[in-house]
Amino acid sequence: MSTIAHPSGAGTAPGDGGGDASRRNFLYLATTAVGAAGVGALAWPFIDSMNPAADTLALASIEVDIASVKPGEQIVVTWQGKPVFIRHRTPDEIKAAESVKPEEMKDPQPDSARVQKPEWLILIGICTHLGCVPNFDGQNSSHLGQFNGWFCPCHGSQYDTSGRIRKGPAPKNLGVPKYAFLKDTVVKIG
């Protein structure tokens, strides 16, 4: 902006020298800066209006009764529009999850860091690759994956019985939401 040469116009007063030109450049710069700051300040409400609204944010927690989920079963509940897996693990599955060595994992994490009670595995059911819902691949299923956890149908990511990524393009383990046991059979997610 300031590098543009401004030829003196017809209305230029006599004696309009270099000193005035630099003062004019300063005015141009100052006007542009104030304008840019104003546009920037006004742009933020426009941009931020697209972020989650108050009612979306208000759907922050749900309570789930898990008494009817038998060992080896999983239920899927919706939390913040996302599927949440609640899996009642069998002793074999817990043992399998605990015995995996860190070097066998893509995103190493001990099983104990992913559960509050070993028999209850609670996960956000969204593949960390591109957001599909992995299929439950536990007992009595067709065993698409090798790790008895979950298998993503989109691009073939496989998760183990702790929801950790073991094979395929997903970069991270299935997420663990914030949750708390209100009673032995009631869990609050969020």
Next chain:
Amino acid sequence: MALYPSKFKNPLINWIDSRLPIVTLMHHEYIEFQMPRNINYLWAFGAIGMLLLMLMIGTGIMLAMQYTPNTGLAFASVEHIMRDVNFGWLLRYMHANAGAFFFLAIYVHIFRGLYYGSYQKPREMIWILGVLLYLLMMATGFLGYVLPWGQMSFWAATVITNLFSAFPVVGDPIVTWLWGGFSVDNPTLNRFFALHYLLPFVLLGVVILHVAALHITGSNNPLGIDIKGPQDSVPFHPYVTIKDIFAFCVYLILFSVFLFFMPNYMGHPDNYIPANPLVTPAHIVPEWYFLPWYAILRAIPDKLGGTLAMFAAVLVLFVLPWLDTSKVKSMVFKPLTRFCFWLFVADCIILGFCGANNPEGIWVIASRLGTLYYFGYFLVLLPLLGKIEQPKPLPASISESILKGGGSVHAHGATAQPMEKA
């Protein structure tokens, strides 16, 4: 004070034109405008694209009057259009199929530009605006695909928006911002509808710039040499207008075959299942016109790498005018480059098949090799071949080239060289 000296005799037209010389402008750009006399039917595809854009906007406005952008109502409102609205089925099937035919026309248009070097100096700006148009088309097509709120709509929205989560740090906030929530949900559908209505008009604006830039340099032609005098060109009207209208008719016949006899051929049956955020369909594929990009995305066994490769594959087109070092535009005179070009066309089709199939076995290898050739063509072959290959001698002029076969001056179209029809 002073009025524009309009040369039109009709008093009303003269009154308007002397105050707003739009009639003079249109007369100049679409009647007198000089076109190379040797252009072939591949030069009709820009106009075909324009025709389809008009059809998309027209049908889209009518559909928007019946459609409801709400997750609880969207799917049912589309079925309402199909079953209850007068000619709703026609409008919706026209809109859906014209989208695919718009892409088809634009792909022919792009490959024509690649073959005849239409992106080279002095037409770089036309090309850059064209790539921008293509990006806008892809965004608009994707947004529109989400609106029926079927299973494919929902999961396409999820997978495509999740591409942005590959970027470190800023990725997740961007995705939340795009969604307006913590998953693809009502706010997402609502804004996608707003943007799907907006972007076609942005597209139209950029089309006007694309054509304005074209009318500065004039059109390229199959020989890739400049117009040297009046004997090399014909006025736009009636020569090109009539040729374009004939091309419209042929193209619309093909379009009608799909529209009236197999309107769901290019669709996916899963999109007639209402969106379910808890169940991902077993096999997710994009529409055919996105398949090569999808194959490039999956060719790289890394989330961020795949996303970057896909974006790079489109963005490399922006710098193509500076990657091709050849001084000769048309591949008619460059047999080696021409061979690589046809390999490139085959490569894009193979990548399409890779994108359609599950990423297993041979398809993984094919998509990796295909991705390698895709980038190799732009980043290695074009820069290198432009320096190495000695082009065949160019004809002295367009008229000399097309008249030397002994044809008369009056039958210019009949004397085109066979190779120009490639």
